[in-house]
Amino acid sequence: MSRTTGGAASGRRRLSRVAVLGAALGLALTAATGVASASTVASASTQSTTNAKASVARSGVLPFQGADAGIQPAAAADLVYHGGFIQDHAAVYLVFWGKQWTSDANGVQTYVTNYFKGLGTSGDAWSRVTSQYTGKGGAPTFTGSVLKGTWVDTGAAAPSRASASQIAAEARKGLAHFGVAVSHNASVIVLSPHGTHPDGFPAGGFCAWHDATGGLPFTNMPYVLDAGTSCGANSVRSRLDGFSIVAGHEYLEVVTDPIPPSGWVDRSGAENADKCAWKNLHTIALPTGSFAVQPTWSNKVHGCAG
Numbered sequence: 001m002s003r004t005t006g007g008a009a010s011g012r013r014r015l016s017r018v019a020v021l022g023a024a025l026g027l028a029l030t031a032a033t034g035v036a037s038a039s040t041v042a043s044a045s046t047q048s049t050t051n052a053k054a055s056v057a058r059s060g061v062l063p064f065q066g067a068d069a070g071i072q073p074a075a076a077a078d079l080v081y082h083g084g085f086i087q088d089h090a091a092v093y094l095v096f097w098g099k100q101w102t103s104d105a106n107g108v109q110t111y112v113t114n115y116f117k118g119l120g121t122s123g124d125a126w127s128r129v130t131s132q133y134t135g136k137g138g139a140p141t142f143t144g145s146v147l148k149g150t151w152v153d154t155g156a157a158a159p160s161r162a163s164a165s166q167i168a169a170e171a172r173k174g175l176a177h178f179g180v181a182v183s184h185n186a187s188v189i190v191l192s193p194h195g196t197h198p199d200g201f202p203a204g205g206f207c208a209w210h211d212a213t214g215g216l217p218f219t220n221m222p223y224v225l226d227a228g229t230s231c232g233a234n235s236v237r238s239r240l241d242g243f244s245i246v247a248g249h250e251y252l253e254v255v256t257d258p259i260p261p262s263g264w265v266d267r268s269g270a271e272n273a274d275k276c277a278w279k280n281l282h283t284i285a286l287p288t289g290s291f292a293v294q295p296t297w298s299n300k301v302h303g304c305a306g
Helices: 007-013 015-033 038-046 108-118 127-132 164-178 224-231 241-256
Strands: 048-050 055-057 059-063 091-097 147-153 186-191 206-213 216-221 282-286 289-293 296-298 303-305
Touching (some): 091 108, 091 164, 108 241, 108 289, 127 241, 127 296, 147 164, 164 186, 164 206, 164 216, 186 241, 206 224, 206 241, 216 241, 224 241, 241 289
Parallel strands (some): 091 147, 091 186
Antiparallel strands (some): 059 206, 206 216, 296 303
């Protein structure tokens, strides 16, 4: 299946932002690993990947921490609505991909599951920053946990180097497992296990990205602890910080732009969390625990909030 909206046109609209992003990431990644170039980063972060089943143009690409200097849009550049859906009732489904997850010494499954269990509850003011963004379907409303399902797919090992199309296929498989119809409100976060390299992570210089496949919003969520501090480990309170910072970044973007770039995007192509990436990292207290997060953009205050 191909993407419901966007396609080649959406990829072109993101090129100006990614050209700057690629240059910044190339410098940071070469310093960090000695193996990547700016052209490698641009390829991993922006190319559309197409086969008979999926067409993927990565959106909301979160670069390594420290690689975003100089690419953030001006503070006055508010988000602009582009006529598409927003998630009026976000429903998150977690898919832990591969039998490698039968061993989870770092407790990632528990941490990420508890994080999303707490999001959307009455104790979560952080998600509610997005409630100002009305669009097709209404406005984001939070009346309880956004987490609607968790599945550890141990049918086979996750690929060592999954392509973007394979990640999209796993998202569709996950939604089918939950028996849920495709909807702009239902999003699947595909979490790859330790030691794998989904879509070129970490050599691509990114921590995660999101897109849509056949109308289904989904997120490529690598095992970000493998990138260490570059993807947020020990940035606030623990080595698992990156999982909530990075997954939260993509989650907030999916709420306001589930079928990118048809939702709320600024003139440079940045989504709400892009504009506040790696800024003012802090913890939020949820009924399910304390978790590290970043703020997100608020048009009401013309700056980062939450």
